[in-house]
Amino acid sequence: MPRKLRADVVVIGGGPAGMAAALGAKEGGAKDVFLLERGNELGGILNQCIHPGFGVQLFREELTGPEYAGVFTERLSSSGVEVMTSTLVCEVKKDGRVKAVNRSGVWEFVARSVVMAMGCRERTRDMLRIPGTRPAGVLTAGLVQYLVNVEGLLPGREVVILGSGDIGLIVARRLELEGVHVKAVVEIRDSLSGLVRNYVQCLLDFDIPIFFSHTVTGIQGEGRVEAVEISRVDEDWRPVSATAYWMECDALLLSVGLIPENELSRRMGIPLYPESGGPYIDENGATELPNIYACGNVSSVFDLVDYVSMVSERTGRAAASTAARRPVAFTLERGEGVGMVVPQRIRERGEGDIFFRPARSVRDGSVQFRMGEKIIFENTMPVCRPSEMVRIPSKKVSWPGETGKVRVEIHGEPIRGI
Amino acid sequence: MENQFEESDDIICTACPMGCHTVVRRENSSYHVRGAQCPRGERYVKVEATDPRRVVATTVKVRNGSIRRLPVKTSLPFPRDRMRELVHSLSALEVSAPVRRGETIKRNLLGEKVDLVATRDVSVQ
Ligand SMILES: Cc1cc2nc3c(=O)[nH]c(=O)nc-3n(C[C@H](O)[C@H](O)[C@H](O)COP(=O)(O)OP(=O)(O)OC[C@H]3O[C@@H](n4cnc5c(N)ncnc54)[C@H](O)[C@@H]3O)c2cc1C
Ligand code: SF4
Numbered sequence: 001m002p003r004k005l006r007a008d009v010v011v012i013g014g015g016p017a018g019m020a021a022a023l024g025a026k027e028g029g030a031k032d033v034f035l036l037e038r039g040n041e042l043g044g045i046l047n048q049c050i051h052p053g054f055g056v057q058l059f060r061e062e063l064t065g066p067e068y069a070g071v072f073t074e075r076l077s078s079s080g081v082e083v084m085t086s087t088l089v090c091e092v093k094k095d096g097r098v099k100a101v102n103r104s105g106v107w108e109f110v111a112r113s114v115v116m117a118m119g120c121r122e123r124t125r126d127m128l129r130i131p132g133t134r135p136a137g138v139l140t141a142g143l144v145q146y147l148v149n150v151e152g153l154l155p156g157r158e159v160v161i162l163g164s165g166d167i168g169l170i171v172a173r174r175l176e177l178e179g180v181h182v183k184a185v186v187e188i189r190d191s192l193s194g195l196v197r198n199y200v201q202c203l204l205d206f207d208i209p210i211f212f213s214h215t216v217t218g219i220q221g222e223g224r225v226e227a228v229e230i231s232r233v234d235e236d237w238r239p240v241s242a243t244a245y246w247m248e249c250d251a252l253l254l255s256v257g258l259i260p261e262n263e264l265s266r267r268m269g270i271p272l273y274p275e276s277g278g279p280y281i282d283e284n285g286a287t288e289l290p291n292i293y294a295c296g297n298v299s300s301v302f303d304l305v306d307y308v309s310m311v312s313e314r315t316g317r318a319a320a321s322t323a324a325r326r327p328v329a330f331t332l333e334r335g336e337g338v339g340m341v342v343p344q345r346i347r348e349r350g351e352g353d354i355f356f357r358p359a360r361s362v363r364d365g366s367v368q369f370r371m372g373e374k375i376i377f378e379n380t381m382p383v384c385r386p387s388e389m390v391r392i393p394s395k396k397v398s399w400p401g402e403t404g405k406v407r408v409e410i411h412g413e414p415i416r417g418i
Numbered sequence: 419m420e421n422q423f424e425e426s427d428d429i430i431c432t433a434c435p436m437g438c439h440t441v442v443r444r445e446n447s448s449y450h451v452r453g454a455q456c457p458r459g460e461r462y463v464k465v466e467a468t469d470p471r472r473v474v475a476t477t478v479k480v481r482n483g484s485i486r487r488l489p490v491k492t493s494l495p496f497p498r499d500r501m502r503e504l505v506h507s508l509s510a511l512e513v514s515a516p517v518r519r520g521e522t523i524k525r526n527l528l529g530e531k532v533d534l535v536a537t538r539d540v541s542v543q
Contacts, residue, residue, distance in 0.1 A: 050476070063538045201432070383437070
């Protein structure tokens with residue numbers, strides 16, 4: 001028989017999103033708040049991100065991932081939140097029942113509100129369909145980051161990285177510092193996916209070349225990776241076979257994107273937003289189901305942990321509230337030049353923040369929120385890049401009295417290369 | 419005497435997300451920056467051309483701790499061109515648990531007057 005516990009708020013996942021949500025729920029007045037984490041400690045992905053670059057927005061200081069996690073772990077220890085680590089949530093029901101397992105058995109929580117903060121996982125080779133043999137040595141970049149930084153293991157001696165996103169760049173530097181030779185970063189787009197700062201400090205500092213408009217079209221090796229085939233791609237990202245050549249290496253790292261971890265949400269029947277892979281949410285992180293909330297990378301992939309903490313605290317507070325939700329006033333949709341928008345629903349005008357990710361790099365950008373022909377927000381941005389989410393405080397938008405659909409657009413001059 | 423000058427390669431300013439492409443030109447003892455769009459960038463790029471430094475993050479071995487590797491960082495930015503040497507010099511270093519976040523693990527790294535500090539707590543196993 002599972003042990004039953006009554007709760008005001010149950011938060012699933014103890015990364016930065018879950019930690020901030022649990023704190024927010026307490027501050028919002030919830031009495032019994034549980035934070036459930038499957039790993040043996042709090043912090044989520046931050047524990048493996050040993051590089052500095054966290055907390056600039058929130059603390060005006062560059063912390064490493066473990067330092068940032070440490071600040072929140074300390075806050076939690078004096079907050080009255082019930083933290084349960086090594087506890088895996090295996091089921092969430094629409095009515096707020098949460099089933100979890102740990103060493104002492106099966107637990108069933110009956111929660112007034114549930115906050116999902118399960119983070120995301122990496123896209124893998126299967127999703128990319130690279131032909132060739134199936135040797136050892138093909139790994140995702142985030143997994144390698146874990147192996148190097150937490151376990152102290154190296155993936156190989158000579159590696160090629162597919163994808164120029166920030167995780168791949170940061171791992172490239174880490175490997176070079178440990179004496180591994182990173183032979184190349186191969187990027188299918190014609191511009192950098194990650195931050196320029198990471199390009200300089202992770203690739204240029206170590207003389208690692210980057211090949212734009214190229215991809216990996218084959219993998220060779222008996223038992224272990226021996227070489228990868230690299231080809232140029234045309235404008236539609238189709239490989240040009242005449243340009244193919246083999247590069248010797250003993251590992252291929254994939255840094256080709258993250259997808260929100262939404263098995264639990266899917267089984268619960270929550271509608272998911274195709275562009276982000278997470279549930280549709282409003283400015284408070286409320287999903288389409290009453291009493292079910294989502295925040296952090298499970299709702300859409302964030303690049304700045306500071307933003308994750310900010311929105312998640314708000315979500316925790318909302319989850320603690322017993323007031324009825326207002327009806328949806330606006331729906332936000334991506335328009336030209338925009339990859340995805342979060343939140344996708346606005347209930348209260350002027351509350352919270354709106355984030356969106358540029359679909360491509362542009363210079364002299366102009367951001368617009370449109371309702372039909374009417375512009376309700378406009379701003380200029382010297383540069384916009386897919387690696388940097390844009391944040392617009394909702395109070396800066398001139399929300400009209402009527403309700404409806406709002407399209408977010410970015411226009412500007414495309415940037416090629418760096 | 420003839421005018422002495424030197425021009426750097428392209429230096430990308432990373433002081434803000436704009437990422438301006440700049441060139442630093444040294445004439446005798448003064449530096450001129452071309453391509454920076456603001457004073458902050460100009461200052462940043464001059465330092466980058468003369469004494470580039472980075473905060474270095476790596477891990478060291480932990481004895482009898484709850485985890486195997488202790489994440490550490492340099493207390494201040496460290497000379498860029500000695501980063502590999504630094505990490506290599508730490509490969510034999512071993513610390514014993516418990517460790518507190520912020521604790522100094524090693525002083526005066528490679529004689530550069532920069533220390534190594536722990537970035538997380540480690541309890542005894
Ligand atoms: C490699 C990498 C480098 C990054 N670098 C930077 C940077 O330099 N600066 C910056 O600001 N941001 C950076 N980020 C982004 C930032 O770290 C993330 O946006 C942030 O960690 C997301 O927080 P989260 O809590 O949503 O997810 P996570 O940190 O992934 O936490 C999710 C947690 O949920 C737990 N969980 C999942 N499913 C269950 C379940 N069923 N039951 C119980 N627990 C569960 C997981 O174990 C995990 O601990 C980086 C991200 C990555 C991946
Ligand atoms: S020069 Fe100024 S505007 Fe250009 S990247 Fe540097 S700080 Fe930004």
